[in-house]
Amino acid sequence: MCAHVLVAEDDARHAEILRRCLTAAGHDAFVVHDGRAAVEHARRWRPDLLVLDVMMPELDGWDVCRILRQESDLPILMLTARSSENDLLLGLDGGADDYLTKPYSPRELMARVRTLLRRAQQTSGPAATMLRVGGLTLVPALHEVSCDGRPVDCTPGEFAMLVAMARQPDRIFTRVQLMEHTKGVDRSSTDRTIDAHVRNIRRKIEPDPRRPTRLLTVYGVGYKLTAARSG
Template sequence: MCAYVLVAEDDIKQAGIIGRYLEHEGHVPRLVHDGWSALEEVRRKTPDLLVLDVMMPVVHGLDVCRILRRESDLPILMLTARSTEEDLLRGLDLGADDYLTKPYSPRELMARIRSLLRRADRPSTAQESPVLRAGRLTVHPLRRTVFVSGAPVECTTAEFEILAAMAAEPERVFTRAQLLGVTRGSHHYITERTIDVHVMNLRKKIEPDPRRPVHLLTVYGVGYKLAHGSGEDRHGR
């Protein structure tokens, strides 16, 4: 598929390299070199995917991610020279769909981009998938929409993949490793704690009280499950 990819990278040479690789794969890249320009470009013409460097001038990359997540479910792949788990989790917590630390192989970056574009692409001619329901939660896999008691809920790509997998099998206990595989597979620098972050963010969106979840429950020592019933008389942590 040919995609319009916005690359926000303050290193002009590095941005050019990414742009050439994208063109080689048949995509249309647009390069910007500061956070404010990234925001303006997304609002002018929404790309199919944003490659976003964390250490951006004018507006920091994490702030760009935070702002855009309030406005759009645009797939975001973040790039950073930082490699600590805390920084990785913070980016995911703000809504990034994937994370790549520098130095990285351009071929690995292209593979991540292909993966995100495949997950975001839903051909209009595809057969409608069954609607998934678990208590007050409704998930439309093809439309990639989520509702709680009829109210729409905005999810990142990774959050949606987790919720859709669990909604397809209510009451099944998923390990963190299994849920990590649902999102993007296991990478050497990502730990299973990332799933805890996604679950925490999902609880903020779908639970009446995230501190006392009734939908997305912890199964101690194993992982998580999605309760099949309404959960009005159940409490988990």
């Protein structure tokens, strides 16, 4: 599965390594460098997983974990240089789902990531994974789309693109980023493939595809999904 993973790591070099590992696995990785930014991003964008370093400015990993655990069931993988049993218990008791000590191999990291994402997918019901952007509703677990209460049929590529954008409404996605989300279902995803998906989706969800109000073009950058303007 292609997931939106938030990485909270104050060490720029280590954060870039994490980002590259996650991106290579097909995930959409977003990096922040302090605890307060991690909380704000998690609240706004609702990522599928948080990879959280313990030692960070503003708020440390323990505080971030406690705050977010009171608000959601977001899977959290804690990273720390500490390896004592007390630290392990503190991390798990504080609400982390898993705990990885430094140094660790990229293979070990990605194995933990896959396990947490798979577990979250198995334990979340359709209602918990329902995505709404204005009158557009998606249920990823059931591969269902409706627009203003009307069922919409989507190809796997169109659906993968809509889900990625619906998880982060109003975010601008480049064509390259959208290709990453659709490459698992489109054999050869290209710029033209993405543009074709956009045209087809607009025909299905826009009152007037020539004047879109939901799936918008940001010229020179890419596309974004937004709630339709009234009037």
